[in-house]
Amino acid sequence: MFEVIVIAAAFAAPQGVEKIEFFEKKIRPILANRCYGCHSANAKKLKGGLLLDTHEGWANGGDSGEVIVPGDPDGSLLIQAVRRVHDKIQMPPKKPLPDAEVEALVKWVKMGAPDPRMRQAMGRKSKKIDVAAGREFWAFQPPRPEPVPPVKDAAWPRTDVDRFVRARQEQAGLEPNVDADRHTLIRRATIDLIGLPPTRKEVGAFVADDSPDAFAKVLDRLLASPQFGERWARHWLDIVRYAESTGRTRNFPYPVAWRYRDYVIDAFNADKPYDVFIREQLAGDLMPPSTDRDVQNARKIATGFLAIGTKDLNERNRQQYLMDQADDQIDVTGRAVMALTISCARCHDHKFDPIPTRDYYALAGIFRSSDLLDGYANRSRGNNNYAKGDRYHRLDLNKAQMPKPRVTAAPARPRKPRPKAAQRLKKIREELQQLAAERKRNRGKRAVQLRIRKRTNQLRREQKKLSGAGNRRRGGRQPLTGNEAMGVRDGAKPADMAVCIRGDITQKGERVPRGFLSVIPDAEHTHIAADTSGRLQLARWLTNADHPLTARVMVNRIWHHLFGCGLVRTVDNFGKAGERPSHPELLDYLALHFITDGWSIKKTIRAIMLSRTYQVASKKDAEKFTTDPDNRLLWRMSPRRLEAEVIRDAMLAVGGHLDLVPPKGSPVMGIPAGEMGRRGPVGKGFAATKRSIYLPIVRNFVPGMLGVFDFAEPSTITGRRDVTTVATQALFMMNSAFVIEQARHASERLLASNAQGAEERGDIAYRLALGRPATNSERQRVVSYVRDFMTSKPEKDAWASVFQAIFASAEFRYVR
């Protein structure tokens, strides 16, 4: 700051005394009276990023750029504003300045805008972003290979992960908990990896296995299970705001969004290298073509990542609509992959992170140069939201890969046919049946066949008209053929974008070449050719091994899902406003290993779970708790509430009614095209016994149970779900038809088993639902409860009530 003063003082010298006098007499009072209210260090709220209380303030300009060009009043925005030549920028906003004051200001600018006010405004830093300085922040430094720290308690660690963790504990004088017992451990691992409780058999096998690699065997089995992908894909879907409708103003269905969901499940199951996974989602359509049809299809589907966001279909301004889309794409790319809130820089330089507005529009140019393929367009006059031309990726599929899309153009409102029409419709149906029969009888007779066909077509047309099925006033989209996928492709004319000043699409600033974030060096000195959007280059930059964020952010997400809390707890924000890592060296160690292990998610998970740190007991210890209540030093396993999906799937599994065969497609395929909500319930009853990941996720119609248990709001990017405990959850467990039904199934299953007598049944109930034997007191409690219950009701109701109680209990709903 001192330097600034010195330099400024040097500038001040040549200003003549008369000029300074003019300033003091005429200009300073104007600025103070008319402008400081919003444009000074003491302003209640600084407007437009512009300071007028110092020379330096206005010399730096505001959000709209330069405001005073000394010597050129006409070219100075400040003068234009007080002359009120623009519609948008008129200053002062309420009352125009008296002419005399305007003239004084003009004169002042003409004489070179002399200004002796050199002291830097107190309390407000110069707002220009220093990207080079910003690079010093930990998250923008590349991960460093750190030596594994020495540990005094050398017997404790099993892996390097343990050494990093134990070393920190030793510094704090903290002892880790004892190892978890085997029942607890296998339930923990099974739920973490596949989102289901272990079966009795699996528990039995693990408990009995004395071999040193018993747990490793369990992990390998679970990682190879197809249920692994269904569990971990959902974590990713939270982050990428996955949903099957546009949401917001006009909520229209995305009938083929499910292909992206299935792509993510497959990717996790196949352990697709994470860098490839990211590249495909950003630019799969631009990758060098593969001869493998499935690979080609998957790459197109992957770009659905950029297409499944919310849309304001009722936005009439096309430019605004497209800009909002690009913003959604920048936001999801920034936060999902890099845990950076780049979107903040849409209207002004980022307040905390070294991301200038220019960078935002460099990225916006890339996304705006791509066409969105989601089947829709914004609504303008005479346009009904259905994009002209082919607004989908087309896949190369065989018949079996195309579940029958039941969706067709739907009537605007299902009208009840009028009585007369109903009669006529009945007649038509009858005649059609006769004609069909006639056609069968007259095979080979061309003339007859021709007449029949003609009449049939005539009748069908009339039928359509009468029943309203042909009304395409709203549902004007062509019926789906089944080979569609959502995504993006390069537009016809890729182009750079101009900065939109303060995010306003009508206020264009300088044009910015397409590019990436300037704070993160571009190791390959990428050149984005004029004829391409730049998505592929963006994808490569993101997945370059030198990128400081991509690998760190992902291993942190994995850690979060295994421990309930990331090493950086703000999993979606690695910027200044986010938290710092609790174990920075461990984070870097994991990130670097992730890359050298070929970006393998499964290997990373396996390595973490084989650590002793993952395997300690969760028991709360008063003394350790006082030292480290948040468990940042990982002295215990944090107990974690199960996600909505796991609670639901676990109840289905205990009842023996969980159908593990993935469904084909999604019920959203069957929702008539058009605004949802006008047409009654959405996807009710579908997938009732399938895993929860296959439930239809329609924005604003999230399935009830998921909503009750803190499902990730599908319009927001959610790397970490809330965990609330509220009465509506209790009501759901106590009274919902779903829970009662699963409890009944479990009871039937129990009574059908070969368990004899209440004592043994009680024990089996615990094993089925909680994966462990019941203790003596638990057994006795259940037995007496059942006996009491049976005084008025049959035994199966009694056991159903026990199961419901277990489902409702904290032990069932938590993993420890």
Place this chain on the structure above:
Amino acid sequence: MPDLPAPTRRTFLKQAGSGLGYLAMAGLATEAAAASSILSSDSKGQGPHFRPRAKRVIRLFMQGGPSHVDTFDYKPELIANGGKAGGFAQEGFGRVRKNDKLLAPLWKFRQRGDSGLWISDLYPNLARMADDLCLLNGMHTDVAAHPQATIMAHTGSITFVRPSVGAWVLYGLGAENENLPGFVTINPLNRLGGAQNYGSAFLPASYQATKISNNKIANLANANLTTAEQRKQLDLVREMNEEMMQRAGGDAGVEGVINSFELAFRMQDSVPDVLDIATEPESVKQMYGIGNRATTRFGTQCLMARRLAEAGVRYIELTHNGWDQHKGLQAKLSSNALATDQPIAGLIADLKQRGLLDETLIVWGGEFGRTPVQQSAAGDGRRHNHRGYTSWMCGGGVRGGMRHGATDPMGFAAVEGKVHIHDLHATILHLLGLDHEKLTYRYSGRDFRLTDVHGNVVKEILA
């Protein structure tokens, strides 16, 4: 939020009743998930920030855009000039053309009460409450399209998915009665934003509204068990949980679960009672027009709203559909007014006689208003108009018998005492003792608020 020592049931209930009740509850359950720091945007000091004038809000949302010039915005010049060309230049007036004809109000306006507020004959009952109403004649919003304006009216944002006003209020003040949900919406829209209009977006899910449809809340009764049987079942659950807590070394997460069941059990008892209007005396039902064909439906909802308010629900929203009169203004506006006039007047009178009106803020309005010119030569209809419309407030800290703001002489655009929807939101929060600039929540690296960077409290209307 740092981890809390395992609270007793008593401290828990105390917290549940105070402002941070739900947060505290959330905090308990997440001890484990450790990371509760983001759940509470701590130190920001959720409210009340100053002495509240109202304890709760009843919002009467008239979806579709009720015509202000036919109801609460008296425009003598429009009456005098009906049939003449409006002369509104195209720019800035959307689809309105210069030669579109002014449509004089179809109902007669009269001065009402001691205050002499002008209200049309559409609202004979409400007109009798004129001295309690505060008409906001200078309302305006950003967009003249139903979906955007509806979402805007509920969340203050078109561009992004944001929490609804009710969710913010509940986040700020917590529940008044821990045996009831704090935010209730009766028969909400399932389109035009649908659940977004009563959702919690990035706020924890516990702040979203509980929906009442067909006079019921989901999962409030068990079809199989008697109350006694269910009590025994819950005792079993509690014993399981207590034993679990012993084993786990005293775990606040479990305590949270135990408490949630006790609360749920009480809710099962109290909520149906609150919603059951059968016990109301006939005279009260008549006040709301229950029993008359036209008014029973909305009257029932209004009476339910009073019972919820009385029981201490923070934010109650009622929705009445179908105010979008592009044509058939005469017939449809009459029937809408008929269906809602007596129920709303009854609600005000009833709250008043119980001494609740002072602490209950009623907010009436649609997502925008309608044009003074007619839609087409053919029929009696008006277009959407976001540049000027009317809402009114009543009760909880607002001056009665007052008219604030005005549209231009024809009733097209707000020109005086302009109140943007952000200002309305700021004012609602203010009346509840919340500073709209201080009620923030940290998400995605920054602090969000209902009014974003906008909003001015309409000081003139404060009592």
